[in-house]
Amino acid sequence: MYNSIILAAETKHHSWREEDAEPKDTLDSPGDGAHGISIGETARYIGVSTQALRGWENEGLIKPRRSQGGTRYYSRQDLERLRGIQQLREIHGLNFAAIRRELGSVEDNGSAEEPQSELQARRLGERLRSVRLGESKTLKQVSEATGLSVSFISALERGHSGASIATLRNVLGFYGLHWREVFGDPVEHRSRLVGPQDRPLTRWPNGLRSEGLTTTGSLMDPAVMHFPPNTGSGEHFSHSGEEFIYVLSGRLFVELDEPGRETKVYRLGSEDCLYFPSSVPHTWWTEEEQATVIYVDSPPSF
Structure with missing residues (x-):
């Protein structure tokens, strides 16, 4: 099965990016000589990015075998589990915690959302x-x-x-x-000037915290957002408007899936900015490092 999957994947046009590559070496396997499928081939077969596979591993949803050099290899059982994860994410819209409840966590993986x-x-x-x-x-x-x-x-x-x-x-x-109507604190005082103690706080279900920077605006929604490690928005989504991100600290990953263009992942570090139309399908996530950003949404959609 491994050979047929790899052969089918190699017949498809694929534009490799540098981050898709991993060190090439042989796995110290338990005697049968089978080393499984690489992360690039697995990503193409399942229909997700290599970043998604690494993120799922960080969340304790999958645990591929590793070579001595650190190369990931996936088994047939891994492929079945990955298909189940993909279905729960894309079709049912479940987050990582819910998927773990459905499928169970991989043993000996300490990552957790x-x-x-x-x-x-x-x-x-x-x-x-x-x-x-x-x-x-x-x-x-x-x-x-x-x-x-x-x-x-x-x-x-x-x-x-x-x-x-x-x-x-x-x-x-x-x-x-609005998000704040469900997860946020009530705004007790509306003013053009908002001090640190006056920022309306919204706590999202995945642990993200948002501090509103205005209590009177209606055309844009600026906020200081605190992203915990190993969390994300889920599948791509889009809406009307525009978005601006300025990273204060940490690292945030934003993926844009513009029609007619190759899907691109932006890795934002401290003092990096990103501006894009909200109509472009997008998703964001963090990895091991938390991130604090100024996020401006216009018009307000969260």
């Missing part, structure tokens, strides 16, 4: 159910409008879904809710 707050999940579910019933909408109507399954919407209302940031944004947008 910041657990979703049960209080936040319950608060979100109660709010969504209240809004849905108030608008006399059925679970089926919400499912058809958002593209999510009825069972997923039901689990979300019960506080058990573990939805990704992108999926939550989709559902909140359908109801016309």
Whole structure:
């Protein structure tokens, strides 16, 4: 099976990037001589980036075998698990914590995502159910409008879904809710001048914290955002408007999937800036290092 997968993958046109390459050496395997499939071939077969595979490994979702030189090799069982992870991410919109509950963590992997707050999940579910019933909408109507399954919407209302940031944004947008209405502190005083102690704080389900830099604006939404290590927004999403990012510290990865262009990953370090139309499908994540950035969204969408 390994040879057929590699042969099929090699017949497809692929533009290699430098970061896709890993050291080439042989695996110190347990006697059968089989070394499995490289990370580049696995990424093409599953249909994800090599960065995604490394991120899933950091989250404890997969643990490929390693050669003495550190090269990753994936087995047939790994491929089956990766397909399951991809389905739960893309089709069901689950975050890493929810996927671990579905598939279980890989043994001996110490990586872990910041657990979703049960209080936040319950608060979100109660709010969504209240809004849905108030608008006399059925679970089926919400499912058809958002593209999510009825069972997923039901689990979300019960506080058990573990939805990704992108999926939550989709559902909140359908109801016309702002992130701060669900996860944020109430704004007690509105003023043109906002001091550090006056910034409205929003705590996202994946551990991200956002400090609002304005209490009166309506055309843009500037904020100081604190991204924990090994977290992300989930699948690509897009919306109207424009976005600007300035990194204060740490490292943030942003992937843009512009139509007609090769998908590109931007690695933002301290004092780097990124500006892009929100209509371009995008996603962001951190790896081992946390990041603090100034994030401006115009018009406000979170």
